[in-house]
Amino acid sequence: MDFKNIFYKVLDFVTHYSKLTYEFLFVDEKGEQSTVEEVEERAEIPEAYLQRFRLHPLQDAKQLEGRDEEIAMMQRAYENWKITRSPLLIVGEFGAGMTSLLNASSAIYPHACILENKTNISNSQELVEELKKGLRYPEARTLKDLETLPKQDNEQVIIFENIERLFLRKIHGFHLLEDFLLLIHATKKDIFWVATINQYSYYYLNQVIGFGANFLSVIRLQPINNQLIEGVIQERNKGYECVFLKPGTSSGTLNQQLKNSDAFAKQQLLREDFFNKLHVFAGGNISQAMLFWKRSVAYVKEKRVYVKAYEPKPIGQLTLEELFVLEAILQHTSLSNSELYSILRNSNKGSKLILEKLMENNLLYAKTYEGSFEPEYQINLLHLNAVKAQIHGRLNRNIK
């Protein structure tokens, strides 16, 4: 690195932090937020291209990349279960590829039954109905019946996805989870139970009721390697040529380097800068990386994709009540309005108003699942990092 580069790097650093200090001291955030209305315009991008980046769990173990260690740990936990008879818990971040990992685990557990829970289970009857499918015991009517399950010929593996769906953070809201844990302990001799949970629910439940103590083996999904993420993106862009455009805000170093480079070197520099930004944003989360790419695609023209790094808008300072709502949703993966107001112990209208405001700010999105009457509100992955940072800083929660 020559002296000139070092000089520009130092200049960048000083400019960046001076700007931050200046903004911190003199810019009134609220004023800017309330007055600046920007309409987001999406250029025409072919649906066929966008389909390539649709967020959906992988079905095939061969397609799964970067999870070899976790698969090996699952294999080891299964071997251990044969001796210790202890269940397995997998903890992961939203969008980290938990379902894809479970689908891929069919290579280890060929007889496994995956029970996917998309909405909250509010009573034991619903839970029994769900478990009856997996345990192949249609006569069961209560959880007690399931405890006295007749022994099967094969070793049974039940994967219970999103165990946090069994609790609601309210008085008497933990009964179902406790009953399910009792069922796991009662049947663990014959069934290898694998449960999954999101990391925020795990943190909460572990602190307040010592949830983790019920599982001897706990696997935490690690962030995916940056090279692998780049590889996945390249794979999905097969047949297209990517052209990287100059980002909206670029550092002095980059500008200087671009000035002195030819077209090929420019593309290399822009590509490197783009992926640096993508990795900072995604932090090893494959879904967030895909979203970043989708948001960065400026336009597609004759098998050429023009990409300009997405710049997330600041979410501003959230109110205490908004943070409480977002925290509750993180702890439960998704919540309906009626569930939310029973958790926060405020009025139905009050929680609805906060939800509407958060929806307007694009921090949440609503999804209505089959068979449910109310929409479920989930955190928008694009703003997950910013929301987490505020919950960490303002509510003093040890989540990072």
Add this chain to the structure above:
Amino acid sequence: MNPFFMKIFYRILFFYNKKNIDNQYGNLHFVNRNIIFLLLFTCCTFQVSGQIEPTNSLTDSMKNKSEEVAKDSAAIAEQAIKEDNKEEEKEEEKPVEQVPGEVRENLNDALDKATKIISPAKILTIIIASLFVWLTTKGTNWMYRSLADSFNRHRLRILRLQPITNVILWIITIYVLVLTLFNPTPETLWALMGSSALALGFAAQDIVKNIFGGLLIIFDRPFQVGDRIDINGNYGEVVRIGIRNTDINTLDDSIVTIPNSKIISEHISNANSGALDCMVVVDLWLPIGIDVERVRKIAFEAAITSRYLNIDKAVSVLFFDHFDNQSATNVKIKAYVLDARYEKSFAGDVTEAAKKALSEAGVYQAVR
């Protein structure tokens, strides 16, 4: 004008104008604007009065000016004495004893010294320097508060620097002013300290007590800004530790100002001792014959489901039976609130939820 200060002046002016152009919604705080203008004003005043010079030249110029003033004053005084003497000679028309030369010299010396010690330029310098330091302390306090708001997690660590900075700023200012303007000899200093101690001992002992109390609080730190303390029945958050008084914001949002001398002689109960969270004890009064297991579960869940709970610390539920006037069971829920500022919100939330659930469970019906 000194080129260095010219530069500063233009930089500030440029910065301020740019801000106004950039900020089409006029977001620049009123306070910020005032601070910039006052800084400019102070700079200009210093510049005009020629006070901003390196320390040595400052002292020299001050000395020269003081000497000139002293010489003039001495000459005037001598002239006045001579005229008085002449008049007396004329009026009395009798031989008059001459004023001894020593007395005259002593008088002149005294006048010289007095004019050297107190001159308008020195007074002006002291006023401007004090104003500048006062504004600086206000500015640093505002900066600390803004930082504390932005980095809530480190709020108390930031706020505890506030009184220390203020005291250090004032000590440095007084030290620099005394050295540069008066340049006292060690003898003068000792004499001054002795006489001041005597005077203060009689006249201003309460103020001195408060100041020493303030220094003791700042450096011994029995509590810090942001702590929740109880002094003599006044419970609330410490919002300011001053040199003379300490301000506490009570739970009904009134500011109680307590002299520091009182604080150091009282028992102080500190709820959080520099930590962001604090323990909250919620009392529930229930009939004596309650189902303890069921009540424990409800009380525990009321605490762990509260949004204000610090989930990193344990929750405990205790039972105490009372048989004084009417027998009752006192249920104490002990838990930590995520931020001491939400202490009452937490207590209210837990009480409300527990009461509702206990009522639904039929626990209160046993009283009827």
